[in-house]
Each structure stands twice: as structure tokens, then as C-alpha cells.
Amino acid sequence: MKRTVAKLSVVPAYSAPSAAEYRRPVVAMQNVTKVFSNGTLALKDMSLEVKSGEFLSLLGPSGCGKSTALRIIAGLGGPSSGSIDWPSSKINSKGLPEGDVGFVFQEPTLMPWSTVFGNVYLPLKLRGVSKSAARDKVMEVLASVGLADFADAYPRELSGGMKMRVSIARAIVTRPKLLLMDEPFAALDEITRQKLNDDVLKLWEQSGLTVIFVTHSVFEASYLSNRIVVMRARPGQVFTDLAIEQPDIRDGAYRTSEAYRAICQTVSDALQGAIQAAAS
Amino acid sequence: MSEATANPTGNSADKGTDAAVAVLRPRVAVSERMLRILVPVIALATGIMIWHWAVVANEVPRYILPSPFDAVTALITDWGTLWPALTVTLRITFMALFLALVGGVALAIILVQSRWIELALYPFAVILQVTPMIAVAPLLLIYSPDTQTALLICSFIVAFFPILSNMTQGLKSVDHNLLNLFELYGARSWQTLLFLKIPASMPYFMAGLRIGGGLALIAAVVAEFAAGSAGQGSGLAFRLLESQFRLNLPRLFAALILLCCTGIAIFALTSFVSWLTLHRWHESALKREN
Ligand SMILES: Nc1ncnc2c1ncn2[C@@H]1O[C@H](COP(=O)(O)OP(=O)(O)OP(=O)(O)O)[C@@H](O)[C@H]1O
Numbered sequence A: 001m002k003r004t005v006a007k008l009s010v011v012p013a014y015s016a017p018s019a020a021e022y023r024r025p026v027v028a029m030q031n032v033t034k035v036f037s038n039g040t041l042a043l044k045d046m047s048l049e050v051k052s053g054e055f056l057s058l059l060g061p062s063g064c065g066k067s068t069a070l071r072i073i074a075g076l077g078g079p080s081s082g083s084i085d086w087p088s089s090k091i092n093s094k095g096l097p098e099g100d101v102g103f104v105f106q107e108p109t110l111m112p113w114s115t116v117f118g119n120v121y122l123p124l125k126l127r128g129v130s131k132s133a134a135r136d137k138v139m140e141v142l143a144s145v146g147l148a149d150f151a152d153a154y155p156r157e158l159s160g161g162m163k164m165r166v167s168i169a170r171a172i173v174t175r176p177k178l179l180l181m182d183e184p185f186a187a188l189d190e191i192t193r194q195k196l197n198d199d200v201l202k203l204w205e206q207s208g209l210t211v212i213f214v215t216h217s218v219f220e221a222s223y224l225s226n227r228i229v230v231m232r233a234r235p236g237q238v239f240t241d242l243a244i245e246q247p248d249i250r251d252g253a254y255r256t257s258e259a260y261r262a263i264c265q266t267v268s269d270a271l272q273g274a275i276q277a278a279a280s
Numbered sequence B: 001m002s003e004a005t006a007n008p009t010g011n012s013a014d015k016g017t018d019a020a021v022a023v024l025r026p027r028v029a030v031s032e033r034m035l036r037i038l039v040p041v042i043a044l045a046t047g048i049m050i051w052h053w054a055v056v057a058n059e060v061p062r063y064i065l066p067s068p069f070d071a072v073t074a075l076i077t078d079w080g081t082l083w084p085a086l087t088v089t090l091r092i093t094f095m096a097l098f099l100a101l102v103g104g105v106a107l108a109i110i111l112v113q114s115r116w117i118e119l120a121l122y123p124f125a126v127i128l129q130v131t132p133m134i135a136v137a138p139l140l141l142i143y144s145p146d147t148q149t150a151l152l153i154c155s156f157i158v159a160f161f162p163i164l165s166n167m168t169q170g171l172k173s174v175d176h177n178l179l180n181l182f183e184l185y186g187a188r189s190w191q192t193l194l195f196l197k198i199p200a201s202m203p204y205f206m207a208g209l210r211i212g213g214g215l216a217l218i219a220a221v222v223a224e225f226a227a228g229s230a231g232q233g234s235g236l237a238f239r240l241l242e243s244q245f246r247l248n249l250p251r252l253f254a255a256l257i258l259l260c261c262t263g264i265a266i267f268a269l270t271s272f273v274s275w276l277t278l279h280r281w282h283e284s285a286l287k288r289e290n
């Protein structure tokens, strides 16, 4: 029997950020406004500074501009005005930090004609790394998402959760500083979702990644994040910025604890506030 | 007791049903698979027999309608005439198809680079596509250095468009998020083309290949009719016309049989190539298991 479920384990080449690096800003949105060509004002004057090592969730009602904000940070479609600053990264000609950003879309977005290995190898291939030189790296990342046995499988042979793991493996294979995730688990069932939540959390704890995680779910945001930015719609803006005190160990028991419930309550109230602000 | 030994694991009712199903299923499957082959074969054989019977019973003269037996005899005795003609037609068909593949793919790639190029070339594409090829054939015959070249051009034009339009469609319908992903990783445009757009358009390309292959043969035959060329290097269509003039109907039927088999072979070949390329990942070529 092949293992179909496994934990994201340590990615050895990562090291937790040093004390000096910690809390250093990784990326900062400065007064970003985004108007689409059809006149939609998606974001207005949004500012957000993300610090190294943060697990930041962007939470907000549908259509408030979460995806737009994430895509602008990733350099996919520039802002109409305002800027994105990368204080601690080398910038390439397009104003992007070369290789420092990983992106996980809502759908797995895998190339169906390519094997699991080929899909995870892609970011390195685009950078001119040869297949043999990349092999160890790719296999290591695949092992860390529990898919080492599936390197030669095609995406259609995988379950939804496994495809998402491949997508995560692809996003971290370049060892980015910043991992952007746009509702990555929204299409999955609750059990798989909780499992992947735990796995991403473990990855984050062990690697020192900085994560921006877009979600609709108060519970998901409350479980994962040490910072939750609640956005409001019309215009898309930061409504509240909540620092979350999380316990050292988050597990199944934590999901039913009073502390977790209290966080969910706070976050839920903030979200209600954001919705009302947009309605009035 | 005997029942218990026959079914040692117990739970006899369920197991019994399962076993019965297990025994029955393959039989149903095998006989159905046999029928799937047998029914069309029998139908075809019946059709040929009716043809034969109609000719014999009504004493139809050979120069009006030959029996299938006459047609096959002509195929064998006239092989020395028909085979060279077939190779001529095949050469034109495959050269036209090859040129259409290269040209269609190359032009599609150029077209999708810029909307302006596409707009500029659009009227030419429409004119070439909507004008019936047979109407252009006389003109081509005048301008071409020889008849074979004119036939090749006709066949090429006809096979070219399905390949061009399918390939263009394919190159344009790449998953938007995958394009974003390539952009995110700073892919050069040749990388996006080679690693993303071309693989993604393979199913479309294969559809174009299957259509283009069939059309290339049809166009090669039709163009030869229009040319009505004589003498050396004449294809099967010329032999068809010639047989018609001479009222050599058995040979005409033999030529038709050859053309029919060629068409089937081209279809089988292109379908096989398509299966070979796509079967590992694309829905159209997958065996459904659910
Ligand atoms: N390409 C586009 N062209 C025009 N308008 C767009 C485009 N993309 C998004 N929008 C608009 O911008 C606003 C914000 O969209 P966005 O996708 O960022 O919302 P979201 O918060 O991610 O929503 P959801 O939670 O449903 O994914 C919406 O009003 C949407 O209609």
C-alpha cells in the first residue's frame, strides 16, 4: 500500500529566521489602489506591512479584493497607484523579488500532461536548473508533502487533497521567503482541509516561512494565523488588523478549546463589523 | 456440510451472489465484445453479397455494374497500373499533410503572438478558406511549374486550415492560472510557448491532424479530377477517370476500393498518433474507470 496521507515534515534546507531577521518587514503595500479596466474599484489606498515569520490571514467577504491584493503582491497585474516594496529582497527588472515568492492558487493548477515530478520541477526548470541537478531538491520537497511515492503519477491519478499538496510542493521548491496562498483549501472537504491546515502550520513552524493566507473561513484563519487582517469591501481596504496569541501546540484538542473559541469569536465580530461598514 | 466445504468462508448468501456475478460478467463481456466485431463484419459481408446477388440475378453487364468478384479480380490483375497511381496520390497526400502541419503550426504560433498580426492576416485566411478549392485549381494549374505541384498546393490549402484554426484555438485556451504561474516565475516567452502553450494545445492539434489527414486525401483526388492530367506520374483519380472513359468499370471499382482503404488507413494512423500522444493525460484519450 502506498501512503496517501502523510505529514509535511521538515524541509531541512530551511532554517528558522534569526532573531535579527525576525520581525523585519518582508513586503509592504503602500497606499495601493487598483481600478480595473471596467471601472471596478477593487482596492483603495490599502497599506499593509508583512513582517518576516508572520502567518498572516487575509479575511473578508467575497469580492472585497483579497485575491486582487495577493496578485498585486505577486506582481501579477500592477497597482493603479501606490507601490509594493520589498525591503529585504533583491529586485529584478520587473520590480519583483527574484525567486522569493511562492504562490498557491485556489485550484491546484497543475499541468495535466506532466507528472507530479515534472510539475514540482517546473519553477526550477524555468530558471534553467537541469533535471538531474534538481532531482534531489524536488524529491525532498515531495517527501515533505508525503508524495514521494507519487513522483511519476499524473495529476488525474491524484485526489483533490493530493493535487493541492503537489501545488504546495511546487510553491516551496524554490525555497521562497514569502508564500502566498489564495483560498488554497476552499474546494476541499472538511477533513482534508483540517489535515492540510495542520500540515501547512507544521511547515511554517519548521521553516521560518512568511505566509499570507487568503481565506473566507473565520475558523481556518483563527486556527492558523498569528495575525489576521480583516478587509472590508467597497472599497477594498484593511478594516482591522488583529494580532493573535497562539499556543505553542495547536492540535485536535486545541480546535475544541475555549481559547480557540474566544479567538473565533473576536475574529467573527471583526468580520461582522467589516460587512456592516461596507453595507452602510 | 457439502455446502460448507464448498464455501468455507461462510456468509454464503452474499458470497454466492458475488460468485454468480463474477462468473456471468466475463461471459457477457466476451460475447458483447465478439458481437461488436461480428455485427459490422456480418453487415458488410451481407451488403457485398446483396451486391453480388443483384448483379448475377439480373445479369447486369460488367460495363454497367461489375460484381464484387470482378472488382477484386481487377484489383489483382491491374495492380501494375493501380499501385504506381496509388503511390502518386499517397505522396501528394502526405507531402501536403506534412507541409500543412508545419505551416499550420508555425502560422498559429505567429498569429497568437500579437492581435495585430492576427487581424492583418485574417482577411487572407477567410478568402483562402471560403473560396472552393476546386475553383482555384485551374488557376494553380496555370501558375505551377507542373501538375504535381498544383495538386500538392491544392491539397495543402485544404489540409492547412483545420490545422491552423485548431492550433490557434489550442494556443489561446491555456489555463489562465498556469499562465500566471509562468509569469510569476519570470518565464521567457519561448519557455511559456514550449513548456505550456504547445503541450496544452496538443489535443486541439490532434483534432486538426485527424481532420486535415482526411481532407488532404480528398483534396488530392478532387484536384486531380480538376487537372485531368495525363501520362506519367498520374494518381488514382486519373485512373478513375480513365477507367470511366474506357468503360472499364471493374478497374474503376478497384480504384475506389483502394481509395477507400487509403482513407481508412490515414484515419487509423492519425487516430493512433493522437492516442499515443494524449493517452497518458487527456480526457479524450482516457479509458473511463468511473
Ligand atoms: N479582472 C478583473 N476585471 C474586472 N474586475 C475584477 C477583476 N478581477 C476582480 N475584479 C473585481 O474586483 C473586486 C475584487 O475581486 P477579488 O477577486 O479580489 O475579490 P476576493 O476578495 O478575492 O473575492 P472572493 O473571496 O470571492 O475570491 C470584485 O468586485 C471583482 O468583481
Ligand SMILES: [Mg+2]
Pocket (backbone or CB within 6 Å): A066, A067, A068, A182
Ligand atoms: Mg478571491
